[in-house]
Amino acid sequence: MIEWRPISLLVIFFLSVGFDFHGFLFTHANPIRLELIHRDNPLLIGQLPRPKQTQLERFKELVRNDITRHRIISYKRGQWGASGRRNDLELEASIEMPMHSGADFGTGQYFVEVKVGKPAQQFLLIADTASELMWVNCRHGCGNKCGTHKRLFHADRSSSFRPVPCASEMCKVGLADLFRSPKCPSPSTPCGYEFSYVDGSVALGFFANDTITVNLTNGRKMMLDNMLIGCTESTKGQGFLGADGVLGLGYANYTFATTAAKKFGGKFSYCLVDHLSPKNISNYLVFGGERNHSKHSLVGNVQYTKLLLGVIPPFYAVSVSGISIGGKMLNITPSVWDVNAGGGTIIDSGTSLTLLAEPAYTPVMMALELAVSAYDRLVSDDGPFEYCFDSTKFNESLVPKFAFHFADGARFEPPVKSYIIDVAPQRKCLGFVPASWPGTSIIGNIMQQNHLWEFDLGCHKVGFAPSSCT
The missing domain is CATH 2.40.70.10 (Acid Proteases)
Structure with a gap:
């Protein structure tokens, strides 16, 4: 996106005054x-x-x-x-x-x-x-x-x-x-x-x-x-x-x-x-x-995790504890997820792809590259992705599951198509972008797709569940 002077995006107006929903009376029946x-x-x-x-x-x-x-x-x-x-x-x-x-x-x-x-x-x-x-x-x-x-x-x-x-x-x-x-x-x-x-x-x-x-x-x-x-x-x-x-x-x-x-x-x-x-x-x-x-509505397999409101204003920050691929936790330094150490993670509707700070990006890419190494790698033509491959014979069921793990026990496991994405006919790419470190990691809107997200500002939590969204 484009950037404000001194900083802002598309239309990010940074406000330093806080806001809290504690004390509100929530008695409403319908949305x-x-x-x-x-x-x-x-x-x-x-x-x-x-x-x-x-x-x-x-x-x-x-x-x-x-x-x-x-x-x-x-x-x-x-x-x-x-x-x-x-x-x-x-x-x-x-x-x-x-x-x-x-x-x-x-x-x-x-x-x-x-x-x-x-x-x-x-x-x-x-x-x-x-x-x-x-x-x-x-x-x-x-x-x-x-x-x-x-x-x-x-x-x-x-x-x-x-x-x-x-x-x-x-x-x-x-x-x-x-x-x-x-x-x-x-x-x-x-x-x-x-x-x-x-x-x-x-x-x-x-x-x-x-x-x-x-x-x-x-x-x-x-x-x-x-x-x-x-x-x-x-x-x-x-x-x-x-x-x-x-x-x-x-x-x-x-x-x-x-x-x-x-x-x-x-x-x-x-x-x-x-x-x-x-x-x-x-x-x-x-x-x-x-x-x-x-x-x-959030029904069925619903999970909740805490929203860290006001910690990285005005964004909706969450407390990530790690990332697993194929059920195995990756070796990622905890400071990547620590807002007090210059890290942290936000959920953002305005960012398309998922950006991971370098200490998280590197092990994620290594694990996923190994998982798709059986397919012919395609040389980058000045494209935005580090790793792409010929998807002619791609079998999604063989790809290990990727998951964000939150500090309070919740786990977000997106569908394969949200992190191994179609970018052209017979061409798939690992849908992550490296972010500078120290820096914020972002769960973008492609990663969020096919899930219903409910931001509960009063209780400081976000709920999510798989959904066709139709």
């Missing part, structure tokens, strides 16, 4: 869902055109984005305080938001349909568990000269749109660490932000509050009032191709995830279909317990 839209879904027709890519070209671009994203994550390592508010809102339904893959636009991420303003205007935003702000490309204060472009949020047409004044306490204190611009020529001037990226991409705009309309699982709609959004008035570069903005799902005070989750049981979940699924397959980003929608 809200956002559909996960596959990259070939017809709903994406009409978006900005993108040159046709081969599967290998697509993976090359995803790896470049992932490596940049990892640099950003490794750079930002700090501590938060903690604060929280009680919320006693009781709902009879939960949020359900359509979510679609954006891989054809080179993001390696998923798009979510979001309706902003009154009356509602609909956009496709990138669902990013590493981002701290929801922002959308927008126009404000231009009256009849705003034009009619459907991919822009016309703020003047929203009766609930309220810019945050730069002289307000919210701007000066609450948004101080959210890349707020220091400029304040008059008390009523909107509180601005400016983001720059290492690839030259730039996003400039200002903070505001507006209404977000969501679909509920009981068939009704609900308006979430006074949600913090970013009104991005100009962008430069190719970093946002195919998207209208970003839906912040990171763990921080003003993200959509924390705001929506605390209204709906303190939980949100998603299930990512296989990245090679047919174009008509999609899924949902859900806020709530999903009690009345069993196909999106």
Whole structure:
């Protein structure tokens, strides 16, 4: 991905103020869902055109984005305080938001349909568990000269749109660490932000509050009032191709995830279909317990592990104890998994592949290379993967099982296709990328696929279970 100045990814707004869900009253019956839209879904027709890519070209671009994203994550390592508010809102339904893959636009991420303003205007935003702000490309204060472009949020047409004044306490204190611009020529001037990226991409705009309309699982709609959004008035570069903005799902005070989750049981979940699924397959980003929608619920072989919230803000960190291949634990130095020693692991929807810090990457690759050594190795053609082979006679059942082991006993065992991946016809590759050490290891969205993931922010745990996600 692309990188902020001083650091951020695609749309990572690093916030140093903490957030804690302790004390919330979770009494909600049903969830809200956002559909996960596959990259070939017809709903994406009409978006900005993108040159046709081969599967290998697509993976090359995803790896470049992932490596940049990892640099950003490794750079930002700090501590938060903690604060929280009680919320006693009781709902009879939960949020359900359509979510679609954006891989054809080179993001390696998923798009979510979001309706902003009154009356509602609909956009496709990138669902990013590493981002701290929801922002959308927008126009404000231009009256009849705003034009009619459907991919822009016309703020003047929203009766609930309220810019945050730069002289307000919210701007000066609450948004101080959210890349707020220091400029304040008059008390009523909107509180601005400016983001720059290492690839030259730039996003400039200002903070505001507006209404977000969501679909509920009981068939009704609900308006979430006074949600913090970013009104991005100009962008430069190719970093946002195919998207209208970003839906912040990171763990921080003003993200959509924390705001929506605390209204709906303190939980949100998603299930990512296989990245090679047919174009008509999609899924949902859900806020709530999903009690009345069993196909999106954690049922059957469910495991839970602790979420280390606030340890590597704003990411969802987990405590890994080791990796096994074929039931045998690999010899990996424990410091790789220790946040206090410069290591640690996060679960990230915005990174495509799985990045392992060098002391873990090397033994994993050695073990898997041995497992596939019977197949003809293919010479790299400047591709992103270290080890690829001819998969003409590949037998998946002979591949030893790969598993992440968590400190509290849980074990995540993804399907073989999530770590030995198809990158071109008759070509498979070991789907890992080395990460610098010291540094953070990342469980990316391809590794997460075909599992339902439920982030319980109130109980500080994440649950996962195998699922077809359909």
